[in-house]
Amino acid sequence: MKQAIVARADLGMGEGKLAAQVAHASLQAYEEADARAQREWKGSGQKKIVLQANNERELFEINESADVEGLPHALVRDAGHTQLEPGTATTVAVGPATERAVDAITGELSLY
Amino acid sequence: MKQAIVARADLGMGEGKLAAQVAHASLQAYEEADARAQREWKGSGQKKIVLQANNERELFEINESADVEGLPHALVRDAGHTQLEPGTATTVAVGPATERAVDAITGELSLY
Numbered sequence: 674m675k676q677a678i679v680a681r682a683d684l685g686m687g688e689g690k691l692a693a694q695v696a697h698a699s700l701q702a703y704e705e706a707d708a709r710a711q712r713e714w715k716g717s718g719q720k721k722i723v724l725q726a727n728n729e730r731e732l733f734e735i736n737e738s739a740d741v742e743g744l745p746h747a748l749v750r751d752a753g754h755t756q757l758e759p760g761t762a763t764t765v766a767v768g769p770a771t772e773r774a775v776d777a778i779t780g781e782l783s784l785y
Numbered sequence: 786m787k788q789a790i791v792a793r794a795d796l797g798m799g800e801g802k803l804a805a806q807v808a809h810a811s812l813q814a815y816e817e818a819d820a821r822a823q824r825e826w827k828g829s830g831q832k833k834i835v836l837q838a839n840n841e842r843e844l845f846e847i848n849e850s851a852d853v854e855g856l857p858h859a860l861v862r863d864a865g866h867t868q869l870e871p872g873t874a875t876t877v878a879v880g881p882a883t884e885r886a887v888d889a890i891t892g893e894l895s896l897y
Contacts, residue, residue: 678808688800689835689897692807696790696833699808700815718864721808723801752830785801 674713675720676702676768677779679735682725684763690756691785694749694763695723701747702766710745714769724782732765738778739767786825787832788814788880789891791847794837796875802868803897806861806875807835813859814878822857826881836894844877850890851879 678695680686686694699721703711714720726732732748739746746767753759768775790807792798798806811833815823826832838844844860851858858879865871880887 678804680804687897688803689837691800692790692792692804692835692897693833695804696808696811697831700812700831703812719809719812721805723804725801785799785804 674710674717674769675722675772675775676714676766676770677722677724677775678764678766679724679726679732679779679782680764680785681728681732681762682785683728684757684761686756686763694751698747698749698764698766701749702745702768705745705747706769710769719769723785724779725785726782729762732762735767735778736765739765742774742778744768744770744774744778786822786829786881787834787884787887788826788878788882789834789836789887790876790878791836791838791844791891791894792876792897793840793844793874794897795840796869796873798868798875806863810859810861810876810878813861814857814880817857817859818881822881831881835897836891837897838894841874844874847879847890848877851877854886854890856880856882856886856890
């Protein structure tokens with residue numbers, strides 16, 4: 674079981690900003706998962722991996738693929754109080770789900 | 786309502802590593818909170834702020850203070866598969882709780 678969180682590398686987010694957006698996406702996707710997936714993921718150490726997308730289009734494609742495959746997922750848009758324009762799509766979390774299911778969607782992406 | 790996630794700035798964690806540790810701490814502290822705090826925090830946009838500690842001692846002090854004050858909190862230790870020694874304390878999340886309660890413990894820290 675794992676969760677992949679994909680963040681845009683083209684926005685120049687600061688480290689703390691990036692971390693907050695990733696945490697946001699992670700929690701939202703977690704809450705989309707069913708109780709069994711939540712339990713299995715936590716029981717196995719809640720593995721998380723942070724990956725990069727190069728632009729908004731790539732982010733949307735990941736989100737769409739997760740939706741089509743029926744995996745828990747969440748797209749985060751920044752409120753825009755700092756650094757970014759309001760509504761900027763920053764991150765997508767996919768999972769918790771099986772490693773195989775998550776890799777099928779995010780396996781081509783580089784580590785952030 | 787907010788949650789502060791405090792991460793050690795002295796470990797030289799990469800951006801993706803930092804983000805994963807922050808997300809880990811965030812979710813664990815969230816699960817420590819009672820249902821009302823969870824609901825109120827989510828209803829107000831689940832505000833998160835990422836702050837820095839300079840060393841392990843500062844991190845432990847924040848964790849201890851949150852414990853004494855009865856706030857939801859979680860200390861994360863890295864599993865050590867990459868970058869860090871196994872068991873290295875990396876991050877502490879405090880809250881979700883009122884802004885006032887969280888600031889009383891973390892208000893002196895700088896943004897990460």
